[in-house]
Amino acid sequence: IRNADAAMYRAKDEGRDSYQLYEPAMNARSLERLALETALHHALERSELTLYFQPLVDANSGEITAVEALLRWNHPDLGLVPPADFIPIAEDTGLIVSIGEWVLRSACSRHREWRKRGLGDMRMMVNISARQFRDPAFFDMVVRVLAETGMPAHQLTLELTESMLMDGIQHSIELLDRLHAFDVRLALDDFGTGYSSLAYLKRFPISELKIDRLFVRGIDRSARDVELVGAVIALGHSLDLLVIAEGVESLAHFKVLREYGCDLMQGFHFSRPLPWDELLAFHESRPGRIVG
Numbered sequence: 201i202r203n204a205d206a207a208m209y210r211a212k213d214e215g216r217d218s219y220q221l222y223e224p225a226m227n228a229r230s231l232e233r234l235a236l237e238t239a240l241h242h243a244l245e246r247s248e249l250t251l252y253f254q255p256l257v258d259a260n261s262g263e264i265t266a267v268e269a270l271l272r273w274n275h276p277d278l279g280l281v282p283p284a285d286f287i288p289i290a291e292d293t294g295l296i297v298s299i300g301e302w303v304l305r306s307a308c309s310r311h312r313e314w315r316k317r318g319l320g321d322m323r324m325m326v327n328i329s330a331r332q333f334r335d336p337a338f339f340d341m342v343v344r345v346l347a348e349t350g351m352p353a354h355q356l357t358l359e360l361t362e363s364m365l366m367d368g369i370q371h372s373i374e375l376l377d378r379l380h381a382f383d384v385r386l387a388l389d390d391f392g393t394g395y396s397s398l399a400y401l402k403r404f405p406i407s408e409l410k411i412d413r414l415f416v417r418g419i420d421r422s423a424r425d426v427e428l429v430g431a432v433i434a435l436g437h438s439l440d441l442l443v444i445a446e447g448v449e450s451l452a453h454f455k456v457l458r459e460y461g462c463d464l465m466q467g468f469h470f471s472r473p474l475p476w477d478e479l480l481a482f483h484e485s486r487p488g489r490i491v492g
Contacts, residue, residue: 252473266323269307308349380405413447420452
């Protein structure tokens with residue numbers, strides 16, 4: 201049974217919807233996962249989780265208009281554990297529900313600090329997992345956290361993936377409608393990597409479209425990639441959506457995206473994800489435009 205369990209986790213790592221035959225080498229991976237899972241159960245209570253923040257820059261004004269909150273785990277022995285190594289474990293075990301609430305509460309609390317400093321308008325963007333989204337108490341949790349932190353609902357954007365929304369479309373539409381009516385903004389993350397239908401895309405009350413970095417990274421050398429990204433931007437604007445590009449890593453990326461009318465951008469060209477104090481220093485050291 202233990203060996204079958206190891207093979208199952210390998211199948212999940214390979215993208216699910218597949219099978220794997222057990223090999224002895226899988227035991228090491230299984231033991232690593234078990235150790236991470238055990239430690240993750242105590243990560244919240246031991247204050248090992250933290251948030252980093254990556255700025256989103258307005259393509260025309262060059263100003264920071266939003267930040268995306270990104271979860272990090274500072275393991276006492278392993279250091280910073282990559283999200284790809286522990287988020288799937290949190291999903292499988294259900295820990296993502298409590299961790300996700302902590303992320304939202306912490307991000308909203310940081311936003312309150314931003315407002316108290318008088319640093320101007322800024323939206324906080326928070327990723328939502330599939331397990332969270334399917335949790336019956338999700339909407340009430342969001343409302344409660346907003347009330348307890350004093351977070352203006354219209355300054356919070358929840359990021360959701362295509363595949364998440366298409367898994368139970370009616371539930372997705374009903375929940376999104378409730379969040380939209382409460383004035384929470386909704387973004388479709390990693391657009392183009394899932395399998396959403398344009399017919400349903402029109403029915404989802406989303407306000408923002410995020411182009412996945414896979415489509416952005418080649419626009420400085422491939423005319424086909426440029427045309428593809430340009431088409432996505434045009435599609436987003438035709439639906440009255442704010443279009444955001446992820447993975448902007450060079451001035452060439454920035455110039456192409458601005459030429460095609462992309463609204464917001466994020467990526468290493470502007471800033472890597474930063475701890476909160478470094479984000480404040482970054483913002484204060486760059487008043488006004490941060491790109492040419």
